[in-house]
Amino acid sequence: MNTHALSAAALLVVTSSAAYAVGLDRSGRPTGLIFESGNMFEFSAGYVSPSIDGTEVDIGLGQLPTGNIADTFRIWGAGLRYELSDTLALGVIIDEPYGANILYASTAPLLSGTAATVDSRAITGFVRYKFNENISAHGGIVYQSASADVTLSGQAYQSSGLNGYNAAFSKDYGVGYMIGAAYEIPEIALRAALTYHSEIDHSLDTTQTINGAVVALPSTTDVTTPETIELAFQTGVAADTLMFGSVRFSHYSVTSVRPTLLGGTSLTALENAWQAEIGLGRRFNDKWAGSLSVGWEQKGEDDLVSPLGATNGATFVSLGASYQATDTIKISGGIRYNNFGDANAEVGGTAVGSFSGNSAVSAGLKLQIGF
Numbered sequence: 001m002n003t004h005a006l007s008a009a010a011l012l013v014v015t016s017s018a019a020y021a022v023g024l025d026r027s028g029r030p031t032g033l034i035f036e037s038g039n040m041f042e043f044s045a046g047y048v049s050p051s052i053d054g055t056e057v058d059i060g061l062g063q064l065p066t067g068n069i070a071d072t073f074r075i076w077g078a079g080l081r082y083e084l085s086d087t088l089a090l091g092v093i094i095d096e097p098y099g100a101n102i103l104y105a106s107t108a109p110l111l112s113g114t115a116a117t118v119d120s121r122a123i124t125g126f127v128r129y130k131f132n133e134n135i136s137a138h139g140g141i142v143y144q145s146a147s148a149d150v151t152l153s154g155q156a157y158q159s160s161g162l163n164g165y166n167a168a169f170s171k172d173y174g175v176g177y178m179i180g181a182a183y184e185i186p187e188i189a190l191r192a193a194l195t196y197h198s199e200i201d202h203s204l205d206t207t208q209t210i211n212g213a214v215v216a217l218p219s220t221t222d223v224t225t226p227e228t229i230e231l232a233f234q235t236g237v238a239a240d241t242l243m244f245g246s247v248r249f250s251h252y253s254v255t256s257v258r259p260t261l262l263g264g265t266s267l268t269a270l271e272n273a274w275q276a277e278i279g280l281g282r283r284f285n286d287k288w289a290g291s292l293s294v295g296w297e298q299k300g301e302d303d304l305v306s307p308l309g310a311t312n313g314a315t316f317v318s319l320g321a322s323y324q325a326t327d328t329i330k331i332s333g334g335i336r337y338n339n340f341g342d343a344n345a346e347v348g349g350t351a352v353g354s355f356s357g358n359s360a361v362s363a364g365l366k367l368q369i370g371f
Helices: 003-010
Strands: 040-051 054-056 073-083 088-095 100-103 115-130 135-152 165-185 190-197 200-210 219-225 228-238 241-250 273-283 288-297 314-324 329-340 343-347 350-355 359-370
Touching: 115 165, 135 200, 135 219, 165 219, 241 288, 273 314
Parallel strands: none
Antiparallel strands: 040 073, 040 359, 054 350, 073 088, 088 115, 100 115, 115 135, 135 165, 165 190, 165 200, 190 228, 200 219, 228 241, 241 273, 273 288, 288 314, 314 329, 329 359, 343 350
16 A cells, blocks of 8 residues: 555645635644655645625615625645654744635625734744654644734624724734644554644734724734644555545634724634544555545534624535655645535624625645655
């Protein structure tokens, strides 16, 4: 059994397959490079095209459409792994763990101009130590940046005096850690890896305005990105065939954004959530391998959600392929279709918009070069 080629089949492009996942997740905190063999550089890039639209509640003008509130976006990642010995390897992974690109068009008077942009970058330096061929441990330090800009606009915010409110959060850097362990049986391509990413705290310098006029003294807003824990597995189930999957928990209830002017009210309404995926990989020949997987993302306790995140749970299907161009160069790609759960956008506990039948299509490529 060619375990190297089988493992390649399971490597869907992380930057595309994880985008628009639970909460603000974009990259899914990739760890696949840690478990590669030898010295390797990799680069990945993805493109995501979401379609998230709905209708506002009738305020005498009919149920007006919101238009597509989610912008297309690109995401990228890179990594370097260096093997010091048969038992010790180290490296670095660069990814975009969290993000958002939301804007309500002028056709939706209740939420017209409401918008959110979230950007982040993370650099993870890791070490992996193999105690023997079956048991290993891995861990490292995560250096992460985060910034955001949020606007509340439209008639739904008129009664609270927040129509035209904007909070600009300057970039801040925080430090966390990653730790995990793995059990492997190389003869059957079996690996079960448990990885924990810690919370990371940020203090974001904040400027608050309403319709362009400064309405509060400069301040800082404390924001915590969530801890996550993931169990990823793979095992050979037949000649040239691999089963793989993962289960992941994100502790999003710690992620609140409370600028001073809002008096303790959070701009976010994110719930803890689970995500699961299972699939099969198949090696067709010495050059080509492919994979197919399906997955699920947990719905929240009710269908009332923030207008800045107007979906609730999801199911998805992913298709991937890899090509071993030379002994040292491998190219892999993937596409994913997300079907989002229905949700009702709320302001002050009152539903102001209904979103259903929404989806996203993402695609990406990954280049790996051994040296």
